[in-house]
Amino acid sequence: MHRGVEEELLKAIKEGLADALVEAKVWRPQRIEVRVKAEKLIEAARFLRDKLGFDHIAAVTGVDYPEKRMIEVIYHVWSTGRMVMLALKTEASRDKPSLPSLVNVWEGALYHERETHEMLGVNFEGHPNLSLLLLPEDWDWSSKGYPLRKDFVLKEE
Amino acid sequence: MGSKVEAMTLSMGPQHPITGHFRFILEIDGDIVLKLEPDIGYTHRGIEKVAEYRTYIQNLPVVERVNSYCDSMGTLLGYPRVLEELMGIEVPERAKYLRVIAAELNRIASHLYAICLVAISTGFETMLMWTINDRELILDLLEMLTGQRITLTYPTVGGVRYDLPQAFKEEALKRLSYLERRLEDYRKMMLENHTFKMRTQGVGVLKPSDAIRLGIVGPNLRASGVKADVRKDEPYEVYDRMDFEIPVLKNWDCYDRALIRALEIEQSIRIVKQALKELPEGPIRARIPPLPPKGEAYSRVEAARGEFGYYLVSDGKDKPYRLRIVSPSFRNLIALPFLCRNVPLADVPIIYISLDLIPLDVDR
Amino acid sequence: MALALIRKKLVNLAPIRGLLNWGRAWSLWSVHLETGCCGPEDMAKSCARFDLERWGCLPFPVLRECDLIFVTGLVTKKMAKRLKLVYEQIPEPKYVIALGDCAISGGFWYDSYSVVQGVDKVIPVDVYVPGCPPRPEAWTQALLMLQEKIRGERLA
Numbered sequence: 001m002h003r004g005v006e007e008e009l010l011k012a013i014k015e016g017l018a019d020a021l022v023e024a025k026v027w028r029p030q031r032i033e034v035r036v037k038a039e040k041l042i043e044a045a046r047f048l049r050d051k052l053g054f055d056h057i058a059a060v061t062g063v064d065y066p067e068k069r070m071i072e073v074i075y076h077v078w079s080t081g082r083m084v085m086l087a088l089k090t091e092a093s094r095d096k097p098s099l100p101s102l103v104n105v106w107e108g109a110l111y112h113e114r115e116t117h118e119m120l121g122v123n124f125e126g127h128p129n130l131s132l133l134l135l136p137e138d139w140d141w142s143s144k145g146y147p148l149r150k151d152f153v154l155k156e157e
Numbered sequence: 158m159g160s161k162v163e164a165m166t167l168s169m170g171p172q173h174p175i176t177g178h179f180r181f182i183l184e185i186d187g188d189i190v191l192k193l194e195p196d197i198g199y200t201h202r203g204i205e206k207v208a209e210y211r212t213y214i215q216n217l218p219v220v221e222r223v224n225s226y227c228d229s230m231g232t233l234l235g236y237p238r239v240l241e242e243l244m245g246i247e248v249p250e251r252a253k254y255l256r257v258i259a260a261e262l263n264r265i266a267s268h269l270y271a272i273c274l275v276a277i278s279t280g281f282e283t284m285l286m287w288t289i290n291d292r293e294l295i296l297d298l299l300e301m302l303t304g305q306r307i308t309l310t311y312p313t314v315g316g317v318r319y320d321l322p323q324a325f326k327e328e329a330l331k332r333l334s335y336l337e338r339r340l341e342d343y344r345k346m347m348l349e350n351h352t353f354k355m356r357t358q359g360v361g362v363l364k365p366s367d368a369i370r371l372g373i374v375g376p377n378l379r380a381s382g383v384k385a386d387v388r389k390d391e392p393y394e395v396y397d398r399m400d401f402e403i404p405v406l407k408n409w410d411c412y413d414r415a416l417i418r419a420l421e422i423e424q425s426i427r428i429v430k431q432a433l434k435e436l437p438e439g440p441i442r443a444r445i446p447p448l449p450p451k452g453e454a455y456s457r458v459e460a461a462r463g464e465f466g467y468y469l470v471s472d473g474k475d476k477p478y479r480l481r482i483v484s485p486s487f488r489n490l491i492a493l494p495f496l497c498r499n500v501p502l503a504d505v506p507i508i509y510i511s512l513d514l515i516p517l518d519v520d521r
Numbered sequence: 522m523a524l525a526l527i528r529k530k531l532v533n534l535a536p537i538r539g540l541l542n543w544g545r546a547w548s549l550w551s552v553h554l555e556t557g558c559c560g561p562e563d564m565a566k567s568c569a570r571f572d573l574e575r576w577g578c579l580p581f582p583v584l585r586e587c588d589l590i591f592v593t594g595l596v597t598k599k600m601a602k603r604l605k606l607v608y609e610q611i612p613e614p615k616y617v618i619a620l621g622d623c624a625i626s627g628g629f630w631y632d633s634y635s636v637v638q639g640v641d642k643v644i645p646v647d648v649y650v651p652g653c654p655p656r657p658e659a660w661t662q663a664l665l666m667l668q669e670k671i672r673g674e675r676l677a
Binding site for chain 2: 063074106135147154
């Protein structure tokens with residue numbers, strides 16, 4: 001049904017993103033992965049939204065990799081026209097994780113970014129409100145830590 | 158002499174007798190709501206973190222309780238699918254049909270509950286009683302299938318857990334025909350009721366371009382005129398063989414969001430009847446390897462409230478490295494402050510209920 | 522002073538105490554506190570099939586007129602303060618029924634960072650109903666057990 005759409009999109013992404021791109025590949029039909037550099041994140045996102053039609057934001061995920069000393073942030077975006085899901089990946093260093101916010105590109109990322117900030121500590125520059133969303137109001141990150149990081153240990157059995 | 162707008166902050170507190178704990182912080186001027194800020198997290202359990210401490214099979218009931226409130230199959234079905242994609246397992250045909258039957262029955266039950274909540278918010282106690290009782294018919298069928306009414310835990314990695322009991326097919330067909338006749342009663346009682354129309358038509362209009370820009374999913378998106386449904390965009394199980402339609406509406410308001418759920422119940426009844434007729438014989442479960450390989454996968458399923466996504470990162474061990482649960486109510490949450498700007502105070506509960514946000518689903 | 526003592530003795534005389542306790546047990550109005558997945562069973566129990574109103578239990582939105590809280594499901598740390606507030610707003614005599622494994626002891630979320638391990642750490646509980654979720658028939662039995670408890674109470 002969608003044979004060939006992913007290959008075309010991959011070509012267009014490689015041409016359009018050029019030096020911002022680190023890696024791009026096809027996982028399977030209807031799934032593409034694109035890894036970009038953190039400094040070029042906003043222009044890459046605008047290119048993907050405006051030129052290639054990735055308009056429907058699905059999720060923002062943060063994954064903690066303590067051995068690689070980085071936190072990977074992944075934006076999953078669906079294209080309503082081409083029926084393909086794109087995983088836009090980027091990295092932030094684990095010591096002071098900071099990335100530009102994509103709220104002005106995909107407005108639906110508002111609460112997702114806020115949750116990633118409170119669970120993993122990634123600072124999204126330009127986000128209007130990065131206060132606590134799901135955690136109790138008296139949660140103090142400096143004493144209790146960030147819940148989804150690997151060094152935050154739940155009660156042992 | 159200049160006059161200044163003095164807005165008052167009102168908090169509609171977490172305990173309210175509708176759908177669980179959700180707090181709105183409203184800025185109001187007289188009777189008009191200027192701004193709404195949702196305050197969530199009163200039912201946050203940290204399921205994404207807890208899932209990293211349980212094995213993959215132990216995670217099945219844990220992940221289900223993200224929203225086993227109304228829609229256990231829709232919530233859970235994506236999780237075995239993301240593992241099957243990672244491990245490269247093909248589910249047997251009979252199991253696929255059984256998954257579809259259970260998922261559609263659960264969708265009917267969930268939409269009946271959603272219509273019940275819409276009825277409560279407009280003060281329609283009769284519809285509350287009718288829908289809850291008709292939902293009992295469907296819950297009986299699910300209990301016949303799995304032994305549980307609400308938290309079914311029916312799909313498992315590689316197939317389903319139980320096979321169809323003997324009397325199921327006749328019972329199901331009987332009850333579904335009764336439900337089809339009841340939908341006519343709902344139309345006459347609620348959807349053509351003058352007061353209900355006055356309270357819901359023209360309220361909370363969400364344009365299609367805004368809906369896509371905000372990332373809205375599910376019946377809310379389809380009531381805003383966008384034809385998007387995972388069952389047709391990316392067919393899974395046996396939906397590509399099922400003959401059903403995706404209703405899409407034109408007025409984009411709260412009335413449409415209530416109407417579309419009644420239309421989707423009709424389509425679900427069609428799917429269940431067809432699936433029961435075409436159900437093949439065979440095993441209901443495939444053999445699975447003990448551990449998934451390293452890698453990642455993203456699975457999408459159309460739950461009753463919208464698209465339910467699972468993103469799994471596996472490092473080859475017996476527990477997930479990272480499981481991200483993308484629930485539809487969390488994605489729809491942003492529509493609430495967007496729609497509740499400069500509206501009368503009495504419209505806020507109606508808009509909230511028509512979006513069908515379940516706090517359990519939002520908080521995970 | 523003497524009048525108060527006489528009234529105290531009178532009200533605990535068997536026929537009067539029996540009558541007052543009977544009246545209280547058969548009209549327990551409940552507050553909704555639908556936290557967890559046990560919520561739809563809360564709806565189901567008040568409707569036509571499992572009608573709990575036969576035993577006088579009416580779900581009522583005004584807190585000051587209620588006597589019973591059904592805590593259905595888990596209580597998080599963020600919600601615990603508000604739960605205590607709701608409990609304190611209900612006038613005496615008041616009762617609490619903890620429904621579901623999560624309300625009894627944390628249930629599935631025994632190691633979660635934001636769940637209170639049992640609602641009895643926040644408010645005192647009278648009846649515990651295990652199950653995940655408990656069936657509406659179990660709710661009925663819980664109400665009947667509470668009624669028995671009330672019938673045997675001393676007043677003042």
